[in-house]
Amino acid sequence: MTQETVKPLTLTLGHLYPDQLNLYGDRGNILTLRRRCQMRGIELRVIGLGIGDALAPDEYDMLFIGGGQDKEQAPVAQDLYEIKGIGLWAAIEDDMPVLAVCGGxxxxxxxxxxxxxxxxxxxGVFDAWTIHKGAGVPRCIGNVAISWNGTTLVGFENHGGRTYLGTAKPLGRVLKGHGNNAEDRMEGAVYRNTYGTYMHGSLLPKNPHFADHLIALALQRKYGIKHLTDTHNDASRHNGYGSKEQQTEKALPATAEELLSLKNTISDQSEILKPLDDTLEWEAHASMLERLGLYNAASAALRTLKG
Structure with a gap:
């Protein structure tokens, strides 16, 4: 009897301009996404897309664009508009999760x-524009914390340009730091599942909840459910939904095909990604909040860890 080949759950991430746009440890965002997927039995494939490479939206499940200096942004801007623009727009309108940092x-x-x-x-994905007011105007540099989705995000910013939002929705409100322009207390922008931000640091290692948010969006888009409660390997050892104690959480199916078939049977889509040991991540998150004098927010972050 021929043993059936089990296909693992996979996500493919397109890393735009990895050589040109990679300031302040932005590549750490990729490493974080890969590690958090790996610990749940999900394979994250990363494909670099440089200048001249076309972007075929049906080949990816997530996209990332980092930051760069002005001299590096000029050729990237031309390539993004002329070569990758149509594919990127198609991906964004199809709700592919996209994270764009600083120059991106x-x-x-x-x-x-x-x-x-x-x-x-x-x-023009975001109804916004950016103006660099010259060397005589201080740069926006330092640690930054913002409110996001009932919690906080922390990072490091260093940008000379000031971004102003039109009708674009901000990612969050600045609690400490500069944000988009050091004037209106807004940081970043959101359109569909596309997130723009000035937060380096890199962003995702100190914000595991935001990393998981992006992973969950990709899984929902590809496989049809928002969140998963168990790892691929653990689920393959269960039959159905497991023991009586486990029936409140639906286990992750053993194959991608099973997951695709399961999506139509889940009505509330209330499952959550399997929690990881994020002790160090949340302690780093809380430590930055404390350095910024946001003690209540730091306490809330540590309560999240204990919870």
Whole structure:
């Protein structure tokens, strides 16, 4: 009897401009996503997309764009608009999760006006624009914390450009730091499942809840359910939904095909990603909040860890 080949759950992430846009440890975001998937039995494939490479949206489940200096952004801006624009727009409108940091964030708005030289045309995903007011205006540098989805996000920012939102929804409200422009207390922008932010650090290692949010969006889009409660390997040892004590949580099916067939049987989609040991991540998160004087927020973060 031929043993049936079990196909693991997989996600494919397109990393746009990994050589040109990779400031302040932005690659750590990729490492975090890969590790958090791996610990749940999900394979995350990462494919770099450089200048000149087309973006075929049906080949990816997530996209990431990092930050870079002005001199690096000019050729990227042209390539993004002329080569990858159509594919990226199609992915965004199809609710693919996209994370764009700093320079990548700026290029998803209408335009970036540098201190010197012509404007760089953006894709206009966010109704926003960015203006660098010149060397005489201090840069927005330092640790930053924002409110997000009933909790907090922390990171590090270093940008000369000031981003102003039109009708775009902000990612969050600045609790400490500069955010988009050091004026209106707004940080980042959101359109569908696309998130733009100035937070480096890198962002995802100190914000495991945001990393899991992106993973959950990708899983929902590909496999039809929002969240998963068990790892691929653990679930393969169960029959159905397991013991009586386990019946309140639906186990992850053993194959991608089983998961695809299961999506139509789940009505409330209330499952959650299997919790990981994020002690160090939440302690780092709380430590930054404490350094910023946000003691109540730090306490809330530690309560999340204990919970």
């Amino acid at each position: 964030y700026q290029l998803l708005a209408h335009y970036y006006r540098p201190a010197e030289g012509p404007d760089m045309r953006g894709l």
